[in-house]
Amino acid sequence: MSTDRVGIIGIGQSEFRSRRDDASYPELVREGVALAMQDAGLDFDAIEAVVYSLSPDAMVGIGNAERLGVDAVGGRNKPFLRINNGGATGISAVAAAYYHVASSMFDVVLTAGADKIGECGDSQTVLNKIWDPSYERPLPLGTINMLAMSAVRYMQRYGMTEQDMARVTVKNRRQAALNPKAHLRKVVTIDEVMASRTISWPIKLLDCCPQSSGGAAMVLASERFIRDNHLDAVWITGVGHSAETYWMGDRMGNNPTAEHANAYALGRSFEKSYRMAGITDPARQVQVAELYAPFSNTEFHAIDAARLVAQPGESIARLRDGEFELGGRIPVNPSGGTLCTNAIAVTAMARVAEVALQVWGRAGAHQVMGARLGIASGNGGDHQIFGTMVIEA
């Protein structure tokens, strides 16, 4: 492994809303790119390669929409690679950009993308199509139903209640209200979450992420380039990915390797990131976390998998105690997280971007005071492909 570190030198996030009728898809990509380039203080000639962040085409309704993105990212005459890892796409794209630089093949790499889920308005039809046509497609599967079944198993194993789930939404909405980029910024109460209509029990409307439109981009560079050009940076010190079986029914039954209540491969991915970053006691060393959790219940198994608590299920009581709030022991999703903003192609990139802003001390009203080390995660596939990172000042 190269001893030269890889730094983040530019971050751009558009505002996220249901619809962006003022911008076409490539124009929305360009918006995030322009902000990241401005943040990095570089012009496009400095960018040596582009990693393009785009999850299923059917969400934007454009086949292989990365082709339209080439112009928006200034990709002409440059290496250009699309990454699609479902919900994990954004963090996988940052990881691919990291590999470009860590390999010493490139000094400066741009990663960017956008999504317009609000124009699809039918994301569960798209997500039903991720199930295999041989066996499971005729069932009414979608990501909500899949993660409702994870919630049911988590309830049975660890005693999570619907009120516990509501507490996650209340926390994240309160934090999103401080983040001008977030999509859902209205503060809600436990009673309001509990009174919202049931979608797939135990998941209610206010336990769900929105369908967001927006773009994001990041510029990564080698330590040598950063030093030679006297640039400011934060550092990616841990990178992990891990996958588990496609078959949801194999994550239950007799002695499953990956239990569907939990996020088994997310835990394995965090182990890899922590080992690389030299983190031995995450519950003491991690100061801020942006964990991909599109439904309130999934924040618990993400906190468990990141080992921010001593054992799985302890996240429920610790969240109730306020440990994961802004101002608490380890703030989780101070941006409001995926629960408040989900433009799928860049959602997991936003997790990395938000942690980078935190350890940089540039997160604004939702800044975690004094944070120097943070973690980010992304979940993709049918709860089966996970990416994680450690970011340090």
Next chain:
Amino acid sequence: MMELLGRQEVWNITYDHALGETASWFYTRIRDEAAIYGRRCAKTGRVLVPPRSFSDETLLPTTEWVKVGPGGRIEAFTMVYERFNNLPEPPYAFGYVLLDGADTALGGYFKGIDLTNPHVAAEKLKIGTRVTTRFAADRKGEMLDFWFEIT
């Protein structure tokens, strides 16, 4: 504020998917015998349902058909109250069942449950509850030929 225009696009694509030998055998048994079979991994002994031609754990071909069920226990469930495009009219309940003799769980609908009150229904469907597999009288050889009912 300028006038912003849009246009509607519909994707409607028909695929004729081949199911392969393993799934074809599974569905013909459902159609002709009203029975569910899994595939055993010789190395671990685990019976995979729905049947797969190879184990994702040992990466070896599975070697034997094993009849499973019709009894089993609920491993996961949800009750859906929201209408989604191209999915059934709500409410409905479905989930995963570990059939007797199997090691992995099979998806299917739960029928015969009053879904008026989700909390009452959730108690009836709780993990570990015994169910049996029911088969349609007129079977086409597909997943919707069978469903689960509480015994």
